Amino acid sequence: MSETATITIEGKEFVYPVIHGTEGEKAIDLRKLRGDSGYITYDDGYGNTGSCLSEITFINGEVGILRHRGIPIEELAENASFLNTAFLVIYGHLPGKEEYETFSNSIGSNASVPGDFSHHFSGFPNDAHPMAVLSAMLNAIGCYHGKLTSNNREQELEHFYKAASLLISKVRTIAAMTYRMRKDLPFVEPREDLGYVENFLHMMFHGEKEDYQPSAEEAHALDLFLLLHADHEQNCSTSTVRMVSSGGANLFASVSSGVSALWGPLHGGANTAVVKMLQSIHDSGDDGSQFIEAAKSGKARLMGFGHRVYKNYDPRAKILGGAAEKLMANMGHSDPLLDIARHLEKAALEDEYFIQRKLYPNVDFYSGLILKAIGIPVEMFTVMFAIGRMPGWIANWHELATTSSRIHRPRQIYTGKTDQHYVPVKDR
Numbered sequence: 001m002s003e004t005a006t007i008t009i010e011g012k013e014f015v016y017p018v019i020h021g022t023e024g025e026k027a028i029d030l031r032k033l034r035g036d037s038g039y040i041t042y043d044d045g046y047g048n049t050g051s052c053l054s055e056i057t058f059i060n061g062e063v064g065i066l067r068h069r070g071i072p073i074e075e076l077a078e079n080a081s082f083l084n085t086a087f088l089v090i091y092g093h094l095p096g097k098e099e100y101e102t103f104s105n106s107i108g109s110n111a112s113v114p115g116d117f118s119h120h121f122s123g124f125p126n127d128a129h130p131m132a133v134l135s136a137m138l139n140a141i142g143c144y145h146g147k148l149t150s151n152n153r154e155q156e157l158e159h160f161y162k163a164a165s166l167l168i169s170k171v172r173t174i175a176a177m178t179y180r181m182r183k184d185l186p187f188v189e190p191r192e193d194l195g196y197v198e199n200f201l202h203m204m205f206h207g208e209k210e211d212y213q214p215s216a217e218e219a220h221a222l223d224l225f226l227l228l229h230a231d232h233e234q235n236c237s238t239s240t241v242r243m244v245s246s247g248g249a250n251l252f253a254s255v256s257s258g259v260s261a262l263w264g265p266l267h268g269g270a271n272t273a274v275v276k277m278l279q280s281i282h283d284s285g286d287d288g289s290q291f292i293e294a295a296k297s298g299k300a301r302l303m304g305f306g307h308r309v310y311k312n313y314d315p316r317a318k319i320l321g322g323a324a325e326k327l328m329a330n331m332g333h334s335d336p337l338l339d340i341a342r343h344l345e346k347a348a349l350e351d352e353y354f355i356q357r358k359l360y361p362n363v364d365f366y367s368g369l370i371l372k373a374i375g376i377p378v379e380m381f382t383v384m385f386a387i388g389r390m391p392g393w394i395a396n397w398h399e400l401a402t403t404s405s406r407i408h409r410p411r412q413i414y415t416g417k418t419d420q421h422y423v424p425v426k427d428r
């Protein structure tokens with residue numbers, strides 16, 4: 001007999017199936033609880049709620065494991081490129097030689113935007129936040145591809161390959177255009193002969209920096225940054241993408257809302273917040289010690305530390321910390337903010353407050369220092385995260401679209417006023 005869990009409510013027993021994941025994760029399937037008993041479960045912030053069954057990414061936050069389609073992030077970081085990882089995350093296996101060529105050619109040939117698309121940028125003030133522009137433009141670019149944005153699931157799934165390649169390619173073009181718009185610089189056409197990252201840096205910096213040519217080390221570090229952000233199971237933005245998609249919305253609309261969800265400082269905006277925090281610690285003459293005390297007393301938050309799922313070192317932070325040091329050594333570049341970050345990390349990992357709460361560096365702790373070294377301005381950091389996360393959003397949209405047709409619709413426990421009556425204005 002399969003395993004069950006029994007819940008006793010008001011003296012009555014209700015029996016529910018237990019679900020086991022392939023990595024030993026356990027859950028009680030309570031979908032019928034309300035119908036059976038009139039009760040719902042309450043889980044503010046969903047910390048204890050499995051919202052879906054998924055085959056894409058596995059995290060064991062207690063020990064610091066992250067795997068995409070079964071492959072450890074360390075092996076991908078060592079051997080794969082961002083595009084290899086994107087293919088793996090979306091299509092479920094590492095691409096063969098031909099599959100990779102077709103995929104990467106499809107991304108290369110989809111980089112340019114329609115001629116009249118550029119004029120949308122002139123409607124924004126120059127200081128518009130790049131995440132606002134990116135979210136709007138991902139929906140806008142969808143308007144040029146009716147079959148991919150019809151909100152007709154069958155038709156969209158038929159054209160999924162095209163939509164996925166197009167988004168992975170164009171998110172990078174739109175990001176570069178946003179940067180140029182903010183600086184009042186002319187847009188730069190993409191070059192099909194360049195790799196994914198090199199083409200992005202070309203569209204960002206060509207003409208702005210004299211004879212701009214990124215070094216192989218810079219291109220590699222940026223590719224690694226994107227790879228390490230490719231997916232991370234049911235985080236705030238990915239859950240948003242699935243939520244929006246569950247209503248039948250197309251891929252472009254769904255990832256556009258993912259960008260909005262990512263923007264906040266507790267999620268993807270943390271990479272920006274970390275560098276601002278390090279800079280202000282540096283400007284105040286502190287080496288991080290005073291800041292640690294402020295974080296412990298609740299007066300400040302150590303950005304880039306802590307995670308809902310990781311109660312151990314985030315493996316991505318470990319890789320990025322090493323990559324930041326290597327990149328700076330290769331560039332002959334030193335950054336006092338890296339020294340402060342290392343000091344903060346050491347002090348926090350030895351401090352009872354952080355030990356007790358299991359607070360470790362997360363992906364955002366070192367990532368901004370890499371972007372800064374490459375010359376990407378701080379206000380673009382979360383956009384860079386969005387470029388990296390695009391494969392994960394796409395894979396989750398596709399998984400939801402092919403495995404579930406139920407709209408996501410949580411319930412609530414109402415705590416407001418009970419039955420009231422309308423009072424005319426004269427009597428208020």
Ligand code: ACO
Pocket residue numbers: 235265266267268270295296300301302303304305306307308309357359362363364
């Ligand atoms: N600095 C100081 N104290 C912290 C920090 C931190 N960065 N993070 C958590 N704590 C403390 C909380 O104050 C709380 O203490 P208490 O038990 O005494 O009240 C305890 O640790 C638990 O923290 P919660 O906020 O309940 O943890 P939660 O899982 O809700 O939040 C989060 C996780 C949002 C990531 C949080 O750790 C945080 O704000 N970190 C800084 C922002 C950040 O780096 N975000 C990026 C996350 S990764 C990503 O989304 C890409």
